[in-house]
Amino acid sequence: MTPGNNGASTPEDDDPFGYLYADGQANGAQPPSGGGYGYPNSVSRVRSVGERQYGQQAPTAPYAQPNVPQQAAYGQPNAHYAAPETFPGGPPTVPQQSGHGGGGGRGRGPNTKGLLIGAIAVVAAVVIGIGVAMLGGDSGDGKAGDEATTSPSASQSASPSESATKQADDTFEPxxxxxxxxxxxxxxxxxxxxxxxxxxxxxxxxxxxxxxxxxxxxxxxxxxxxxxxxxxxxxxxxxxxxxxxxxxxxxxxxxxxxxxxxxxxxxxxxxxxxxxxxxxxxxxxxxxxxxxxxxxxxxxxxxxxxxxxxxxx
Known part of the structure; x- marks a missing residue:
């Protein structure tokens, strides 16, 4: 490395928005174009796991460590972290417990059998309720029964109908x-x-x-x-x-x-x-x-x- 201005004094002082300020512009900060933080020859460092957001392009600089995998697209594993079992000699991979199998592991899926039983119970309760309403009527607070007894229905009348009277008149016992x-x-x-x-x-x-x-x-x-x-x-x-x-x-x-x-x-x-x-x-x-x-x-x-x-x- 030759003497000169390498951007910020330390990597921690890198300001990704330095080009927005007068002192940053005086130090040669430029808008980012897929590389570092905006300062010429700024240091590109590998961030800790979880610090970088998915989908953000990893900075590149002359001092970046070689063979560091780039950030993967959204939905893919983090390029800066690899599980120990992926390295040679690492512990064997243990398959994740299926949610449909037995046991009480954390990977267990929803209890579909319980949901099915609950749904059947709800349907049975509704059917029983309808049957009770059809047989005895809805007791409720007593209003329905009071209405049925205090006022005649459509098929009834407060006084005998003409047809009922005529039918009674037509009946003659010897x-x-x-x-x-x-x-x-x-x-x-x-x-x-x-x-x-x-x-x-x-x-x-x-x-x-x-x-x-x-x-x-x-x-x-x-x-x-x-x-x-x-x-x-x-x-x-x-x-x-x-x-x-x-x-x-x-x-x-x-x-x-x-x-x-x-x-x-x-x-x-x-x-x-x-x-x-x-x-x-x-x-x-x-x-x-x-x-x-x-x-x-x-x-x-x-x-x-x-x-x-x-x-x-």
């Missing part, structure tokens, strides 16, 4: 009544003739006279229309008939009480049988009257009356 329970006029009851189906075997007798009548006040008729009146009676082996009146209007055809059982004349016990009449009733309450009028043959006992919807064929 009605039956014993003749002794009817309103009697000019008649009486008896139990002498066996075979009557009324309670206690009681039937209505004394019907064989003009003005005798039985009246049935029928309520609960769901709708106006066709109905059938069934009458169980007994005759002494001969035909009989009577006048049938519905709501004050006498029917054009008399009630036929013929000897359908083919009993012998005078045999009331064998003469029990049934007849029917097709009538039309109004919705609500109706008055049905069977009477013995002029021109009728009324020698008969009356046992029971019943009512059903529609006409028989």
């Amino acid at each position: 009605q039956k009544i014993d003749a002794k329970a009817l309103l009697l006029s000019g008649t009486s009851t008896a139990t002498d003739v066996a075979g009557a189906q009324s309670d206690g075997g009681v039937y209505v007798t004394g019907f064989n006279q003009v003005g005798a009548a039985v009246t049935w006040n029928v309520s609960g008729i769901p709708e106006s229309g066709k109905y059938t009146l069934n009458v169980r009676y007994g005759v002494p082996g001969k035909d009989a008939n009577a006048t049938l009146t519905i709501n004050g209007e006498a029917q054009t055809r008399p009630l036929n009480m013929a000897n359908f059982s083919k009993a012998a004349e005078g045999d009331y016990e064998k003469g029990w049988t049934t007849t029917y009449a097709s009538i039309t009733l109004n919705k609500g309450t109706n008055v049905i009257k069977i009477s013995c009028e002029q021109g009728n043959q009324c020698d008969a006992n009356l046992d029971q009356l019943s009512l059903e919807k529609g006409w028989k064929n």
Whole structure:
């Protein structure tokens, strides 16, 4: 080395920004161009491990040590440091423990099995919650249940709907009544003739006279229309008939009480049988009257009356 100005007095005094100051410019500092710190013939030194930033070009100078590896690009091992195992005779290289293997080394990877179990548990909890909500509803703070009980839903109504009322009205149970329970006029009851189906075997007798009548006040008729009146009676082996009146209007055809059982004349016990009449009733309450009028043959006992919807064929 020849005497002269070699830049800063010592390598530690090298100022990479010396060219920005007057004294640095007086000493010949120039902007860096890939070499030293900016002073002519400045000393280039190998920095300690970790001092240099990745990607920074190592300075070169006449006094730089030979065969020093240059700084590697970002993401590559530091050129100024080599692990002992890379030198000849260094300790053997120990493979890094895999994160997927057993053991508790620091290189162990994430516990994917635990994550999978956790995810399954979350899904199961959600499914259970949905099932409970569908079965019993969300109890919450009680508001949902209060709303369901205090106000009708879309399918409900505070009052019965027309369709529900109509369906209830259309339902008609056949009605039956014993003749002794009817309103009697000019008649009486008896139990002498066996075979009557009324309670206690009681039937209505004394019907064989003009003005005798039985009246049935029928309520609960769901709708106006066709109905059938069934009458169980007994005759002494001969035909009989009577006048049938519905709501004050006498029917054009008399009630036929013929000897359908083919009993012998005078045999009331064998003469029990049934007849029917097709009538039309109004919705609500109706008055049905069977009477013995002029021109009728009324020698008969009356046992029971019943009512059903529609006409028989």
